[in-house]
Amino acid sequence: MVADIQRRKLVLALSNAKGSIPLYMQIKDMLVARVTEGEWAPGDIIPSEIQLARELNVSQGTVRKAITELVENNVLVRRQGRGTFVATHDNDRALFHFFHIVDDSGSKNLPESKTLSCRRKPASRQEASKLNLSSRAQVVCIERIRNLDNQPTIIERIILPTALFGDLGKRQARNLPNTLYELYETQFGITIHRAEEQLRAVAATDRDASLLGLEPGSPLLEIERTALTLGGRPVELRISRCSTSKHYYQNTVL
Amino acid sequence: MVADIQRRKLVLALSNAKGSIPLYMQIKDMLVARVTEGEWAPGDIIPSEIQLARELNVSQGTVRKAITELVENNVLVRRQGRGTFVATHDNDRALFHFFHIVDDSGSKNLPESKTLSCRRKPASRQEASKLNLSSRAQVVCIERIRNLDNQPTIIERIILPTALFGDLGKRQARNLPNTLYELYETQFGITIHRAEEQLRAVAATDRDASLLGLEPGSPLLEIERTALTLGGRPVELRISRCSTSKHYYQNTVL
DNA sequence: TAGTGGTCTAGACCACGAG
């Protein structure tokens, strides 16, 4: 309650300053802060628009505008008649949001995964740079192969800072769930919010070729993904090498 | 004026029906219709929120909500103090919106293009299917090579229905502007609104290799793009084969 | 100065979901 009043003071102070930031923006930032700081976890309900409006001494419409933008941002989810919730990584969205490989007929099936290895090692220069780690920080390196339509199609290497995912290697070891982002959220309190992907065509190495049942030198689609939290912190680096003989990467440009 | 009244009648009729569509949605649809039907061309100013509200007998807030969604949709652009305009393909957005190849440092430079050929031919089965054309419809087929950092990097094949772009081959012939979507908009009244891209890794043919200065069989990133109008009609098919030795395809997943 | 979009308020009524 005291915190609420302090918050409101902040809002007033800012909104009265010259060149002030709009109220709904400040409310947006405050809501994001309360989510990132863990006051509300994914799946939690947040106070109703009317409650928030009363707490902050603003109109419902202003709170509403803030929430609307966070819903468009995939941070919150509204459910009519029930309330507003912090977005989750398991249900509706997100399972299919971050997986872009579809088969030639255009339909998307989540692949099964088999973990090949899972070990700790010092981060390479590239890994440390992409994950914003100090040099010689430790990372967990997971390698797995993913089947689509019962055909080995994707080789994935996943790099995670041990500082955030320390006990992942020990516990889950070789039977990781198929959908890692849900695991990050439920087990480590880390929610992936967006990702940057860099795609290239590369030639299959001998090892790629034998794992995927192709000729060495066959063209593969390499996807290097950096996954970021809501705060913009990079927390996962994932390099996928995909056979695109029966599948492709689907992207919609709006 | 009569048209406005008729429109208003439609709105009333719909809004009074059972299970009615929200007013702002109807207004959205009406605005989209007036854009797609050419009443307002790209770059034109549309009536102010207050004028539209009066025309339609709704509050400014309702018009505002409709416009807001169309702005998020890249259909309209607001400029404070000036008005609301139909989005254009030349200015701010869109030049960079549809081009995803960046160099290894992550910076985006538009390529120069050299047209290799431009001819009419009957659509192939695949082309007719992707462009929703009847079999044996005529298409214009443009082939060009694009340089990035003075290095030939992308081979593009562009397929356009002659029904829409009939005189393109004759007039512009071999000196097409670099940014085709602007040309489609200004010369043919066709605005590209979104695109579906399918990415694969392929091996360079002998011809690819000689044009790009690579070894035959080198891996290339193939991007097959179908570009659609606001109404969802496919109007351009573009197949790009890119050398990704010094560049990559950048995508952000939200 | 007049007109536009941008923010904010206060309150009405509806549609939905849960108890």
Add this chain to the structure above:
DNA sequence: TCGTGGTCTAGACCACTAA
């Protein structure tokens, strides 16, 4: 039935642009 989000109104004031 009650509380939630969803729609809609009417009007205030501000910030920006152009004439």
